[in-house]
Amino acid sequence: MLQVAGLRKIYPTATGGFEAIRNLTFDVPAGQLACIVGPSGAGKTTLLKCIAGLLPRTEGVLELHGKDITGPPKTMAVVFQEYGRSLFPWMTVERNVELPLKAAGVPKAERRARAAEALEQVDLADAGGKYPWQLSGGMQQRVAIARAVAYRPEVLLMDEPFAAVDAQTRADLEDLVRRIWKELGITILFVTHDIDESVYLGERVIVLSAAPTVVQDDILVDLPADRDQLRTRSLPRFAELRTHVFEEIQRAKAEAKTGAIPAR
Numbered sequence: 415m416l417q418v419a420g421l422r423k424i425y426p427t428a429t430g431g432f433e434a435i436r437n438l439t440f441d442v443p444a445g446q447l448a449c450i451v452g453p454s455g456a457g458k459t460t461l462l463k464c465i466a467g468l469l470p471r472t473e474g475v476l477e478l479h480g481k482d483i484t485g486p487p488k489t490m491a492v493v494f495q496e497y498g499r500s501l502f503p504w505m506t507v508e509r510n511v512e513l514p515l516k517a518a519g520v521p522k523a524e525r526r527a528r529a530a531e532a533l534e535q536v537d538l539a540d541a542g543g544k545y546p547w548q549l550s551g552g553m554q555q556r557v558a559i560a561r562a563v564a565y566r567p568e569v570l571l572m573d574e575p576f577a578a579v580d581a582q583t584r585a586d587l588e589d590l591v592r593r594i595w596k597e598l599g600i601t602i603l604f605v606t607h608d609i610d611e612s613v614y615l616g617e618r619v620i621v622l623s624a625a626p627t628v629v630q631d632d633i634l635v636d637l638p639a640d641r642d643q644l645r646t647r648s649l650p651r652f653a654e655l656r657t658h659v660f661e662e663i664q665r666a667k668a669e670a671k672t673g674a675i676p677a678r
């Protein structure tokens with residue numbers, strides 16, 4: 415459904431350009447939950463911004479259902495790390511959730527109904543009348559997720575959405591993403607720097623090399639579909655997979671230092 419082929423991104427700089435992404439090629443089938451990990455500065459955010467149509471690529475193919483992505487696709491939604499900056503403080507939670515629907519021309523009554531349903535899905539049914547600043551960080555991020563869910567996207571891009579919340583809240587939000595993914599049957603691309611999170615959440619983990627970035631490894635997460643914070647994380651297979659991803663990231667960092675080009 416989503417095709418990335420030979421993607422290259424060079425940022426223009428005063429000294430002639432910085433090659434953030436050299437050559438990325440992968441497909442994401444409909445309905446998959448794929449995680450993207452890589453060393454800091456690998457180009458994960460750059461990749462998501464290119465896929466979201468927010469940043470022009472330098473070279474390569476970016477297609478959704480075989481159609482070139484030239485601007486933000488109508489069927490995509492993005493959740494960023496900085497929930498504090500993505501919600502408008504002067505609007506109630508309900509209005510924040512409705513905002514993209516308003517922009518899309520959805521009639522008022524339907525907007526209200528979809529916002530209420532989405533807030534219920536993230537267990538915030540009673541918070542619609544509050545303002546973002548009256549909520550905890552984890553609750554604000556749930557509002558950002560509700561806003562994406564209310565929009566009913568086909569593809570949801572998430573860029574380190576839980577980096578700024580505490581560990582317990584993070585675990586709850588991970589389970590929330592898995593639940594929403596299953597209930598809605600959407601495709602999710604989830605960027606994280608947390609190796610355990612990538613294995614716990616994903617059906618697949620794409621490991622990026624250090625910049626200039628290529629796909630270093632592409633791992634199928636063959637864990638049971640019903641994940642549980644305690645049981646899944648204590649499975650021997652979970653430990654094997656996290657060790658594998660960890661080693662790949664260490665290799666990416668080491669190769670960046672020696673200047674070696676990764677095998678894939």
Ligand SMILES: Nc1ncnc2c1ncn2[C@@H]1O[C@H](COP(=O)(O)OP(=O)(O)OP(=O)(O)O)[C@@H](O)[C@H]1O
Binds near residue numbers: 455456607
């Ligand atoms: N506007 C820009 N101009 C020039 N270089 C940039 C720009 N934005 C990002 N970069 C560089 O591109 C590389 C990739 O950045 P990006 O933010 O995509 O990485 P990342 O993998 O998301 O990093 P992190 O894990 O630290 O969030 C980095 O070296 C960064 O400094």
